[in-house]
Amino acid sequence: MFIPFCTNSQVLETRQSDQKKILTAALEVKFLGFSETYVSEVTCERPSYVQAVASSDALFRHLTALWQFAPHGGSPSTHCNLAFHLEFEFASPLHAQLANAFFDQINDLMITAFEKRCKEIYGLPAPDSCTSPDTPDGE
Known part of the structure; x- marks a missing residue:
C-alpha cells in the first residue's frame, strides 16, 4: 500500500x-492506535479523473476525494496538471480533533506518497520544457 495509514484494501465489486x-x-486505516474500516465507491474515467466517495458509516459522515488530470500546456504527452480536492467530515468528534491536529502533516505525507508512487510506476518526470540546463529559471 502506498497511501499513508491505509493498511489494507479489498475490492468488493467492479463494474464498467x-x-x-x-x-x-x-x-x-490505522492512525495513532486507532484502526477503522470504511467502504468507498471509486469511479475512474481515464484519463480525466478518479473520484472516491465513502459511504456514510461509523468513521465518516461523508468523504469525497477527487483527483483531476489535465494535459500540461507545454508538453501534453509527457506532463499533466493534477488538481486534488478533498472534502470530509468524521462521524466521531475524537477523530475530527485528531485530524485537525495533524492535518498539515497528513496532507504532506499524502502528496509525498502520491509523487513517490508516480515515480515508481512512470519513472522520473520528463525535463520541464520551460527551463534549460543553463538557466534554471527559464530566463
Whole structure:
C-alpha cells in the first residue's frame, strides 16, 4: 500500500459504465492506535479523473476525494496538471480533533506518497520544457 495509514484494501465489486470503471472497495486505516474500516465507491474515467466517495458509516459522515488530470500546456504527452480536492467530515468528534491536529502533516505525507508512487510506476518526470540546463529559471 502506498497511501499513508491505509493498511489494507479489498475490492468488493467492479463494474464498467460507459467510459467509467467503478469499484467498491473496503479500506482499513490505522492512525495513532486507532484502526477503522470504511467502504468507498471509486469511479475512474481515464484519463480525466478518479473520484472516491465513502459511504456514510461509523468513521465518516461523508468523504469525497477527487483527483483531476489535465494535459500540461507545454508538453501534453509527457506532463499533466493534477488538481486534488478533498472534502470530509468524521462521524466521531475524537477523530475530527485528531485530524485537525495533524492535518498539515497528513496532507504532506499524502502528496509525498502520491509523487513517490508516480515515480515508481512512470519513472522520473520528463525535463520541464520551460527551463534549460543553463538557466534554471527559464530566463
